[in-house]
Amino acid sequence: MTDAIDPIALLEELIACPSITPEEGGAQAVLERALTGLGFDVTRLVSGEAPHGPVPNLFATRGSAGPHFAFAGHTDVVPPGKGWATDPFKAETKGGLLYGRGAVDMKGSIAAFIAAVSRAPDLGGTLSFIITGDEEGLAIHGTRALMDWMAERSIVPDMILVGEPTSQNRLGDTIKIGRRGSVNMWIDVIGRQAHVAYPHEGDNPLRRLFKIGTRLHELDLDDGDEWFQPSNLEVITVDVGNQATNVIPGEAHLRLNIRFNVHHTGNELVERVRAIVEEEAPGARFEAIVSGEAFLTEPGPLSDLVGAAIGEVTGLTPELSTGGGTSDARFLHTLCPIVEFGLLNATMHKLDEAVAVEDVRSLTEIYGSILRRALG
Template sequence: MTEIDPVDLTADLVRCPSVTPADEGALEVLHGLLEATGFDCVWADRGGIRNLLARWGKKGHARTFGFNGHTDVVPVGDVASWSVPPFGAEIRDGVMYGRGTTDMKSGVAAFVAAAIDFVRTSPPDGAILLAITGDEEGDAVDGTRALLDHMAKAGERMSVCLVGEPTCPDRMGDMIKIGRRGSMNIQISLTGKQGHAAYPHRALNPLPAMMRLMDRLASHELDQGTEHFDPSSLAIVTVDTGNPATNVIPAECSAGVNIRFNDAHDSKSLTAWIKQEVAKIETEFGVKSRLQVKVSGESFLTPPGPLSALVSQAVIAETGVTPVLSTSGGTSDARFVKDHCPVVEFGLVGRSMHQVDENVEIAHIRQLKAIYTRIMRDYFG
């Protein structure tokens, strides 16, 4: 019985130019392979997004190991800056190049190959569920969320889940993600009264009010960190008036703020704080305000326990490296899975993700498949 080569599968996926939200055949590649090797496959498409759910074993089994990942990728940027075709999957000196090689087509290829070979050689007493989306790099509204909604309606459930995102900062095996910070974006507009710059007393300038507000927000200490999280952060990402004139006081000024927050907060408490500070500015300066709040995800933690220990032991066995349990980095689809079942993340070294000439070491892809295989073997064994 020929084993599935995760390197060849990675190359097949990279050659599909699946810039989010387009699929361009990437999930079809996986669907055909999984269905041909005994997995029950269903499409959970929504909003024009392709989503694939593949199960081996009995639906609703009390021991169902889940994998989650995505096949969509970020745009390539300036193609002329690439030294290789972005979707060519070229291999040079033991390294494969192409958009998605790291984030995260190699991770998907590794867990698909591991799952297929595992059930063919060591059929477990349980089930394996693969939830793969084409909408993670974009708005992520109709991706993993749609898969989880479909599962709820169909009576599918994962007991635990491993998300195959690249998690290692420097070397293979050095980090497992057991949680993520929350993320939210706040757009603030302050409105005063337009006027001539030579007669400021006849106008109401919203700029001093905005500067005062931004200073208060940026200088406020949200917290000093918690047991498993670094301190929360607030970044001012834009301040703009759209005013091309030098002799006109503008009527409106807008600003954007991004907050990355730990488990000392939630989006509701932070929104209430922002509104309170804006209300103070309205009173002090006489301006009017508008707020728009978009929450990308709440902070969450899967406390160190059986699942993180299971993954850690497999990583140590296959790499000789003891991984750090971390909550660093941005958001991932684990923020949706955490409401379904315990979830951790482990994958490749992510140094080149989203960069020009994104690449992955061939040896790391095969090593990742071995780690995922060991995790399943230990979980069911």
């Protein structure tokens, strides 16, 4: 029987890997060693090319019978930034908190889940890990590439748990059962540069861009519903790059993002905005990228199972939520029912990211309960 893995020791080892997107930094090699020791068949994949790759990915599986339970996550982290009180890539524990980039998002949950597996040697069914190195980046060659690889081999889990940090105030208070979609759009209005004293010789693109912006501000997308807040469109930036006080600019640029719920698709929203641009500024350049579609896993067996495991360990009844940003669940939800549950998200992406040591140990217990309920 394999010795039980200490989640804190494994987390410290993972934090020591500088796996800033899309670099692997040794993190997936650490996972490969741990999972191989637990009897998993591990496949390391590299997908994509520069400038958005290559991206390291990992798929590990054990067993062949049903049901098939999969854990999904990412080893990549955002850049640490300057101003840390500790070395962001050297785990340090002070006052019951373990500091390091990725402690919360999301090396802590990966370590907890692997530790939970090591404590449950008699699981039935099939258990898999879907691990990417590009969740914090553009996510072009990460989970989507893994899904293509899985499809070629007819690998389809029956349920997926994503270990994103979902807890708000206490470990176990929130499960994500859906996410809003996201679409970015770029609008470039072309005018004609001229001296401000001779406006008839110029064509100020800002006039048309302001009309576009006004109409975008007035768009009423929806009122939300039982599970989703209203969709929101936000203008992110307006730029002309004009350093002079006496020059009519030749170009004006607007960028926007829409976070939308299941009442829309990304392409539908793109076409609505495109129509406004074409009406107010014919000939303007327009580009859009749908980062992910909105989805909802209706409350049911999977969320009930995870909620019961949380209650067993913490005594809490978790809230079911669709709030927050996007995650790789936006891709994986097309395979099977999916929920997200992990550590407190208060310090993710911040300086001095930290996790309570006891939370990592409690999360290991919760994940162990989930495994027993799903595959025991």
